[in-house]
Amino acid sequence: MSLASVTSITATLLVIGIFVMLALNFDYIATNIESQVEMKAFLVDGLGQDVIESMKKNVESLDGVKTVTFESKTQALEKFKEKFNNNSYLLEGLDDRNPLPDSLIVTMISPNNAKEISESISKMSDVENVVYGKEVLDKLLKITYALRVGCLLLIAVLLIISTFIIANTIKLTVFARRREISIMKFVGATDWFVRWPFIIEGVVIGIIGSIITVLALSSVYMYFVKTLSGSMLGIMSFTIMPFSEIVIDTTFFVTCIGIFIGFLGSVISVRKFLKV
């Protein structure tokens, strides 16, 4: 019968594990995308090298700023040309009267700070304008927030469901052995004497289930990482979480849940049949 419990607990842990991995990856990717959000501070024309350097220092010293890079007019035009190479007729004659300004490109630790940073930078002298796609960023933040909450909710729901399933499995195992339990009690066994073996069994089953789950999940993940890094990664603007990082989190999470469920399931299930 332990076989049934092991497969049940493994199956459940697998579902949770898959979800945890998806959630971790999702969070990883979201953070990644968020960190790619840039802010552009357009500068007035014709500033000296030293002024720009000191401005860069000033911006860098602001709270929440990660990196600051200078982009000259010419560089900006190059980029622009690259971007619009399809509609090249637009750029005719731009070379001689380049309308693009010098700028500082600012990346932030978290896009949540964008507003304050942009305000601080705007107030500096020689800054003409600060641009960071307010609406786009707001949308992105809202979406990632919603998806993060959704992920957490889903995992919580899955946890509850799994606990149900496991508790039922263990309850049925114990039910099948109710006669055994009652006989033990008739012979004078204390509650704990009867309970211990079940609890140990539950925890062991939990551990076995966790090990199987972790092995299965991590080998599948490893395979994914390998195949994806070859084909898909180039296409998308993000990478999935590296194996070494996710495996620790998942192992920790899955093992904890496995042991916890095994333990709790046994304790709860045995209780009912001890009343003899």
Added chain:
Amino acid sequence: MSLASVTSITATLLVIGIFVMLALNFDYIATNIESQVEMKAFLVDGLGQDVIESMKKNVESLDGVKTVTFESKTQALEKFKEKFNNNSYLLEGLDDRNPLPDSLIVTMISPNNAKEISESISKMSDVENVVYGKEVLDKLLKITYALRVGCLLLIAVLLIISTFIIANTIKLTVFARRREISIMKFVGATDWFVRWPFIIEGVVIGIIGSIITVLALSSVYMYFVKTLSGSMLGIMSFTIMPFSEIVIDTTFFVTCIGIFIGFLGSVISVRKFLKV
């Protein structure tokens, strides 16, 4: 003991149901996004109204074309201005020498046909150029394909896992009643006499589980649709699947699985204990 089976089957169906809903939605959104992909056929300058009309007809008659709209030079410039209102200095002096051509905007039934359509249109006379963001579209198609396959795989894995869990639950229920079964057989009951009640029980449990699952999932989904339509939908460039559509698919899917699992689980589980 049926309570245990009902909760187990419900729990499992819930997990599958959530996934089916996510997958359906994902597919819906992907199709939606894909269908938003447009193709632009730039025309030579100064075509008459009738020529344009006949070209429109020609393009419409192509396989896989959904809609065709004409966009004049002037309209195109308006749009362009709107798009770049941040960098308005770019547009200075464009009004008097509008470089943008007339164009036909083509939407497709499926972006998979993009290549052929674009080739057909290119061959027409008076068409200067056909643009449809080949690389972007390719990327999009690859990503949605990968995600679709992933979804299906995940559901398949979940199905297998669930069948395991349910089979175990039923096996344990039957195991708890193994004495009963053997006694029936000793009294002269045929295999089918013993089996029927279990099968009926299994199917009924499957149906009950399905009903609970469908009710739970659809009420949650309805709630989601309501709250999302208010706040989130405006932000994203897509809508989630309408309630009436998803509820039918999900009900069908979940009920089939529930009944199937209940039936199969019973048959398999009883078999072992009939050998008396």
Added chain:
Amino acid sequence: MTHFFCRIIKDFRSLCRNIILKGCDFLIRLNDVNKVFTDGHKVLNNINLHIQKGEFVFLVGSSGAGKSTLIKLMLKETEATTGKIVIDNEDITKMRRRYIPHLRRNIGVVFQDFKLLQEKTVYENVAFAMEVIEASPREVRRQVPIILSMVGLSKKYDLYPQQLSGGEQQRVSLARAMVNSPKILIADEPTGNLDPDTSREIMKLLVEINQRGTTILMATHAKDIVDNMKKRVVAIEGGRIVRDEMRGAYCRET
């Protein structure tokens, strides 16, 4: 020479036996049955037992002699290692699995450990045996109370086995065995948990059933009962039939 002579006699005897046996209307026929359990323990050793229709046979022998095993063989609860078992003209050693229910419906059994369904009441336990053979509900409703009153349990019909005394459970088991008026009634220790008075009642009942034509095979340790009844007694010891007397007693008459 002697050896040869012996063999002829042996052959002749077995020939005669076969002719005689074929002629008679034996309901139960065990020929050279052996039963060896997987652990190598030889529980039944060359059992030859023939029971005619309508007989009343006591099966006696010390604890662990092999009585219950013999009964289990007849029900195909366990398989004979070698030998032939014919019940109601069917060789059950070769019987296919799906005909086993048919066999068991012809044999009512009082099991030594009762084998009652814990989730069913007394009434349901007995009714169940009728439902199995697809008796009509009307017949069930008519027959079950009659049988229950015969074993003295009319008042306990809606109790569960857990709520019955040992003797009462034993009587439910007997009621269930009798309810379909089987051709053969096998009772394994049916009075083990009954006081002498109730035992006597039960024995009266069995005799009555026997007189109506049911063949009865009863394994028992109740010396008084066997001695009083003066019926056929088959004694098993260490897996062998050591005695088979037509009007026997529990112990060998000395």
Added chain:
Amino acid sequence: MTHFFCRIIKDFRSLCRNIILKGCDFLIRLNDVNKVFTDGHKVLNNINLHIQKGEFVFLVGSSGAGKSTLIKLMLKETEATTGKIVIDNEDITKMRRRYIPHLRRNIGVVFQDFKLLQEKTVYENVAFAMEVIEASPREVRRQVPIILSMVGLSKKYDLYPQQLSGGEQQRVSLARAMVNSPKILIADEPTGNLDPDTSREIMKLLVEINQRGTTILMATHAKDIVDNMKKRVVAIEGGRIVRDEMRGAYCRET
């Protein structure tokens, strides 16, 4: 006037009884015990039973009289509806749940339905009862074989209950009840599945244990045994004690 007189006598008698009872070393004391099951069936009716240390008591009565119920009360397997049950100077009707194991360890019981663990071998079933009271493994290894040979099962030590005959299972149950040398040994029909010879062996064993100081209460239907032993006999009928004789027989001596 007569009424008043009667009451005085009654009071005096109960007073005397109480004094006498207090003085004696009663191991089991049941005062005015009633047991009514939830379905309203009154199974035990005002039972007063006092058993001294070292006594050997037969509990007789027809099937369903209430013998097993009485035993179940002493084990707190079921609760008395009213009345007081004192075992080894402890009022078990007020005993807290977690002291029940302690109570049961002092009482060895042969259950009417054996109550053996199906997943354990004969040896393990007996050893288990010792492990429960935390006996050392060395002691277990020493004691269990001795007990098994006493009940004649040395050779069957590694079989499972399913592989034993009814009588053998009964003897395993007895071995388990004896193995901890309990103060009280309660046996419910311990010879119901045993042939006369084996029964006699078992009774010898019980007498021996009794002589070593164990109090024995044995519910039985075996008239021969009760009549031969000439021990105290308590007869229950319809939930009442109808007879309590010091050197009694199975039936009322007429």
